Amino acid sequence: MQIPFEPVxxxxxxxxHLLLEYLAFFIAYRYxxxxxxxTEDVISSSNRLAIILGAAIGAFLGSRIIGILEHPSVVYTHSLFYIVNVKTIMGGLFGGLLGVEIAKKMIGEKSSSGDLFTLPIIIGIFIGRIGCFLSGTKEFTYGKPTTFFTGMNLGDGVLRHPLSLYELLFLMLLFFVLKNYSKNKTESGTIFKWFMISYFGFRxxxxxxKPNEFLILGLSTIQILCITCWIYYYKFINKALFS
Structure with a gap:
């Protein structure tokens, strides 16, 4: 099979990639x-719907904002339609998190809501990453040139780190670890927090x-977002490690 994979x-x-992106949303939602x-859900259907709406709006805005910050040059070199469609899952996740928290404050919901979304989110990202891999260098999910044995030609004739494949392996491991962990009696919200901390740490x-071109103090926009996520969960991390 040739990459980029473009069936006719x-x-x-x-x-x-677009086809698998839609499939990811559909399967993740059905799951x-x-x-x-x-599952016994302590959150009412109406509140859960409001939370999903908050997550969707936050994810949409976050994915676009971080996507543009990751490639700020697109503002000057591409059309508005292209700019609006520049996005990243990392911004979507963190934006969705903030959107949920805002929605919960607006409706007065106190219960943690993330655990039920965690495994479906992993499934959705997994399917989407298959699309990224099949798109090769047409999507900015490829790695730097390498002589390592995992190096692959992703469409430009250069052996590169197949970052999407690395991530697929990590997501499989994370899914089964958290699925098994969820069987234990844990405080509500713990599964989602461990997902965010683990996934953002891996990323x-x-x-x-990754051949990033825009860096701040030697770090990419995504890495700065990862640090922001760890700071957001600082109290949870501190309690888990030292109490």
């Missing part, structure tokens, strides 16, 4: 519905293998 169906070239149906390290 009925004479039309299929955008495999969430399944989990909620089979912080992965960024060193």
């Amino acid at each position: 169906v009925f004479g039309y070239k299929v955008n495999i 969430y519905v399944y989990l909620r149906r089979n 912080f390290l992965l960024e060193f293998l």
Whole structure:
């Protein structure tokens, strides 16, 4: 199979990344519905809907803002339509988190709401990353040139770190670890917090293998966001490690 993978169906070239992105949303949502149906949820349906709406708005804004900050040159070199579609899952996750917290304050919901979303989110990211891998160098998810044995030609004739494959392996491990951990009696919200801390920690390290061009103090926009996430969960991390 050649990468970028661009299948032609009925004479039309299929955008495999976009197709898998839509599939990721659909399957992740259906998995969430399944989990909620089979889990005792202390949050009412109306409040849960408000939380989902807050998450969606926050994720949309966060993914675009961080996406533009990751590639600020697009503001000067591309059309408004292109700029609006520049996005990153990292901004989406953190923006969604803030959107949920704002929505909960508005409706007066005190219960933690993230655990039920955690595994579906991982499934959605996993499917989306398959699309990123198949898109090769057409998506900015490829790595620096390498002579390491994992190096692959992702479409430009250069052996590069296949960052999407690294992430797929990590997501599989994280899914099964958190799924098993969720079977224990844990404080509400713990599963989601560990997901955010673990995933953002992994992405912080992965960024060193990415050919980023815009850096602040030697760190990419994504790495600065990862640090922001750790600061956000500082009390939880401190309690988990030292109490």
